[in-house]
Amino acid sequence: MASEEGQQHPLRIYWIMWIALFILSGFSYWTDFWPDGALRQTAILTLMFMKAGGIVWIFMHMGWERLALKLAILVPPVFIGVLIWLMAIEADYTFLTRIEFFGESTMEPQTPHH
């Protein structure tokens, strides 16, 4: 057993985290109105990691766990970066091969209307 009381913390930190999640999600939604580009993509990813970090650290109590559990759970996902890198290379190659053999897309997509 970790400690007798388990993961018990003052309520205040949950309220702060909760409000922070609402504000950050509001910002995330706001980025949808920005023009496409590097700035918007950076903002989307930054907000995503801030929210994810808050959920794992505060709501899932990872910040209060011992280092053994932290490392066992948080280190393996880092290697997903390798998969992302490999698949990005592969996607680039597939895209160029398709352009080479099939040419540019001739598709004329409709605009959704609700």
Place this chain on the structure above:
Amino acid sequence: MSEAAVTSSGDVLPDGTKGFVEDFSADKQAFQVPWGKAMMWIFLLSDTFIFSIFLVSYMKVRMSTTDPWPNPSIVFGLEVGGVSVPLLLIAIMTFILITSSGTMALAVNMGYRKDKKKTFWLMVATAALGASFVGMQAFEWTKLISEGVRPWGNPFGAAQFGSSFFMITGFHGMHVSAGVIYLLVVANRVRTGFYERRGNNYEIVEVAGLYWHFVDLVWVFIFALFYLW
């Protein structure tokens, strides 16, 4: 066959089945948490990889298609009073899931305070919010299907859009649905005093909470990478 294993204190360990059982029941503990919590974390780690594989394959098909990708903020937009609001339903779903994460965090806290009644009602509120999330997702699926979006093609652009959408949101929705059932089962046991009789121990509420927060966590990634990107 290998040499008989000897421990540092000089004891000879048995071989074969008996040795296997002794090794696995050896008095070694790496994680100083209740076993239920350690196992939930390990399950969530494996689930992280499953969702990562879905999202990475979505990245791969989106990068490699030569057809234009449908604009999610228009595809998922809703018309309110004649004005088209981009991504409206998705934004509402996001806020519902965040709200449910907050009620769950409070439920865990009330569990550790041995406040049965508050824990029960907060868990029921969490499950209700989760169920409404799934309901909105069903509405979203119905809308897209009626507009002609299929796993093999759609009128708005690259065919891979449909397969990625149904796969990723479907698997996430399944997790939410399972979570709602899980929360209701645990909430009912809180109500009937099942945990009270077992040493007044509400750690299972925290374990259920881990699962629920994870579902919210996955949604953060889906929202950013699929809907906003």
